[in-house]
Amino acid sequence: MTALKTGAKLQSQHKRVYTVIRFIASGGQGEVYEVEDKASRSRYALKWYFKHSATPYQKKLIDRLISRGKPDDRFLWPLDMIEQKGLFGYVMDLRPTDYKSVLDLMKRRAEPTFAALCMAGINLADGYQSLHSQGLCYRDISFGNLFFNPVNGDVLICDNDNVTVNQDSDGGTEGTPRFIAPEIISRKQYPSTLTDLYSMAVLLFYMFMLHHPLEGAIEANIKCLDGKAMEKIYGKEPIFIWDPANNSNRPIPGYQDNAIIFWDIYPPYIRDLFTRAFTVGLKDPNKRIVEKQWKEVISQLRDSIMYCSYCSSENFYDLLKVKQNQNHHCWQCKGVISLPPRIKIGNQLIMLNHNTELFSHHIKGGFDFSTKIGKISKHPTRPGRWGLTNTGSDNWTLTKQNGESTTVMSGKTAPLQTDAKINFGPVEGIIH
Amino acid sequence: MMESGKRKNGKRRWISTGSRVQGASHIRNGQPCQDALSIKRDKDYHVISVSDGHGSSQCPYSDEGAKAAVEVAYFVFDSIFKGRGDPFQNFVANKDIWIPKQIEQNWKSMVTLIHGTRPVPFSYELYGATLLTLVVANDFIFALQLGDGDILSIEPISTDGNQEDESQKKTQVDWVIPPDIRIGSETESLCQTDAWQYMKARIIPLGPEDTAPMFLLSTDGYANSFNSNEGFKQAGADFYNLWEEEGLSFIDDNLEGWLMESSAQGSGDDIAVALVKEAVVGN
Numbered sequence A: 001m002t003a004l005k006t007g008a009k010l011q012s013q014h015k016r017v018y019t020v021i022r023f024i025a026s027g028g029q030g031e032v033y034e035v036e037d038k039a040s041r042s043r044y045a046l047k048w049y050f051k052h053s054a055t056p057y058q059k060k061l062i063d064r065l066i067s068r069g070k071p072d073d074r075f076l077w078p079l080d081m082i083e084q085k086g087l088f089g090y091v092m093d094l095r096p097t098d099y100k101s102v103l104d105l106m107k108r109r110a111e112p113t114f115a116a117l118c119m120a121g122i123n124l125a126d127g128y129q130s131l132h133s134q135g136l137c138y139r140d141i142s143f144g145n146l147f148f149n150p151v152n153g154d155v156l157i158c159d160n161d162n163v164t165v166n167q168d169s170d171g172g173t174e175g176t177p178r179f180i181a182p183e184i185i186s187r188k189q190y191p192s193t194l195t196d197l198y199s200m201a202v203l204l205f206y207m208f209m210l211h212h213p214l215e216g217a218i219e220a221n222i223k224c225l226d227g228k229a230m231e232k233i234y235g236k237e238p239i240f241i242w243d244p245a246n247n248s249n250r251p252i253p254g255y256q257d258n259a260i261i262f263w264d265i266y267p268p269y270i271r272d273l274f275t276r277a278f279t280v281g282l283k284d285p286n287k288r289i290v291e292k293q294w295k296e297v298i299s300q301l302r303d304s305i306m307y308c309s310y311c312s313s314e315n316f317y318d319l320l321k322v323k324q325n326q327n328h329h330c331w332q333c334k335g336v337i338s339l340p341p342r343i344k345i346g347n348q349l350i351m352l353n354h355n356t357e358l359f360s361h362h363i364k365g366g367f368d369f370s371t372k373i374g375k376i377s378k379h380p381t382r383p384g385r386w387g388l389t390n391t392g393s394d395n396w397t398l399t400k401q402n403g404e405s406t407t408v409m410s411g412k413t414a415p416l417q418t419d420a421k422i423n424f425g426p427v428e429g430i431i432h
Numbered sequence B: 001m002m003e004s005g006k007r008k009n010g011k012r013r014w015i016s017t018g019s020r021v022q023g024a025s026h027i028r029n030g031q032p033c034q035d036a037l038s039i040k041r042d043k044d045y046h047v048i049s050v051s052d053g054h055g056s057s058q059c060p061y062s063d064e065g066a067k068a069a070v071e072v073a074y075f076v077f078d079s080i081f082k083g084r085g086d087p088f089q090n091f092v093a094n095k096d097i098w099i100p101k102q103i104e105q106n107w108k109s110m111v112t113l114i115h116g117t118r119p120v121p122f123s124y125e126l127y128g129a130t131l132l133t134l135v136v137a138n139d140f141i142f143a144l145q146l147g148d149g150d151i152l153s154i155e156p157i158s159t160d161g162n163q164e165d166e167s168q169k170k171t172q173v174d175w176v177i178p179p180d181i182r183i184g185s186e187t188e189s190l191c192q193t194d195a196w197q198y199m200k201a202r203i204i205p206l207g208p209e210d211t212a213p214m215f216l217l218s219t220d221g222y223a224n225s226f227n228s229n230e231g232f233k234q235a236g237a238d239f240y241n242l243w244e245e246e247g248l249s250f251i252d253d254n255l256e257g258w259l260m261e262s263s264a265q266g267s268g269d270d271i272a273v274a275l276v277k278e279a280v281v282g283n
Helices: A056-068 A102-106 A114-133 A193-209 A227-236 A257-265 A268-277 A291-303 A319-323 A360-364 B024-029 B062-082 B087-094 B098-115 B229-246 B248-265
Strands: A009-011 A017-026 A030-037 A042-049 A080-084 A087-093 A146-148 A155-157 A305-307 A314-316 A342-345 A348-351 A357-359 A372-378 A386-390 A396-399 A405-408 A413-415 A421-423 A428-431 B014-021 B035-041 B045-052 B131-137 B140-146 B150-156 B171-175 B200-205 B214-218 B271-278
Touching (some): A017 A042, A017 B200, A056 A080, A056 A087, A102 A193, A114 A155, A114 A314, A193 A257, A193 A291, A291 A305, A357 A360, A360 A372, B014 B045, B014 B248, B035 B062, B035 B271, B045 B214, B045 B271, B062 B087, B062 B098, B087 B131, B087 B200, B098 B140, B131 B271, B214 B229, B229 B271, B248 B271
Antiparallel strands (some): A030 A042, A042 A087, A305 A314, A342 A428, A357 A372, A372 A386, A386 A413, A396 A421, B014 B271, B045 B131, B140 B200, B150 B171, B214 B271
């Protein structure tokens, strides 16, 4: 039962003929199909609106978005429009099959490493920052419209058909329930970049905790989560499940386990950021966590990943534990974790694991995690000896503890020695 | 086909029916029918569910697990209709997580209660069952599936001008929730840990002018009685044509016999089948 039948031919505004190949999925607004432009032998996705969503306003919005063009390649942006018998839809690039949704993550159909999850978080915040910096507002950030590659954390943002200029009050969607900012639910505000920041924080919480930040005891005790109940939990009386000043909405063991298990896995700085996002940030939109703050803290989280020597699970280094002389216990097998060597570059503390790579971001900032400048490598002949190999183009200067300095040219390796310093050019790192 | 504008007070009305039969091999082996069927009719919506108790030696009470599954489905969906706000919006907002979690949680509570003081040590696996539910309302259809079984939509193929080709009576038969490609007989089940994660849901809005297709829900004993998917889909098309030509009472009178015959000549398994169709004013 689909609005468009397989094999149907549809002519677009750009005078292309698309053939419906197959139904992919449906949502609240419409259905998505795979279509083929036989002339170019290219396949695309077509979002076809249900009657109730195929409004003149929606069509005008898509026309504008097609004319405007995508903010960058991470956006599966409307490319072409098809109209037929009073209904319409838009054509966009197909999402590669190896990209998964946050719902896939929730349902464990995607199980990325924490490292890939962190990259997805950084890329997601960066993508929305790119959109916001152009004066645009997404309006409907939710787990149905972000896709990520579970291997490397690359993201694709789809369902861009609700994007408007910031604070547009002309109509359009208010968002997806559970992701809509409280001030929209209580009718005090229209969607804006500030309400996007709230929805983005919810999405990040879902990604890292596999749970909603406001679904605790209050939600667990509701037998029918109807419109009024949802308005209360997500809009009129929202209470963060880990609000340090209000324990009335703590998650219930046995029913909301993810919220409990994952919260304890992460180090305090990421928990603090989420706490700010869902306490002061709930009530005061101007105090919401902005994209750059998320990127900074998630980068820190990424750099703090270390491996349990017993079960190989990823764990997070916690400076507070080190300062208090506490051991790190693996969240999975509970074994005591041997801390790996670390390098401190400016304010960043990076675990030097067997697979650690350093990127341009680590020496120049800017969240560039694609330009590699170094990687950990094994000594070719001496087991147990590790070094940091210069994989960039600039030479480094290694200064050992005894003051002796040597140049580490591109392709060469600096041994990992305690208190040795490596000058990368813009910054210096100290090995611990 | 009903034309638009002929509904009473603009409201869509549904007619549903169904039957479940003990499988031919279950009769031979003295096993109970482990499939359950529930059709609950409210004036504004019907909730139709089938469930297949796994029936293996690890699941000796799966017939009760299947009954619990269809009862829980009605309880959860009925509560959404009886709640505040627009049911369609509530289904959209809750279809992926809250509804599946409620079904799993309520089923697990119910089978725990059913088990009571039985001497066998309790586990959810004793009651393992699948669940397929279809909710049909005035302005939407909602389907949910966990494990094997089929929910088909059957509708006439329209020619130009949306006129049905009476001479051909061609129908389009589709799975509402596309089936997984599965090897072996393992199926997802309510007894699994985090069973909610494996539930698939789909919501389809219906506009005032839309004519809904007919739907068929069945446990896997029915599809397995056919040699091919095409044969199974043809059975869906045949039901549609029989309903159109002979009327519901003809189907009601014969359904149980047809299912018994299918089981005897096919899978040998229990079969539960439900059919639901939009009513044409006057019938």
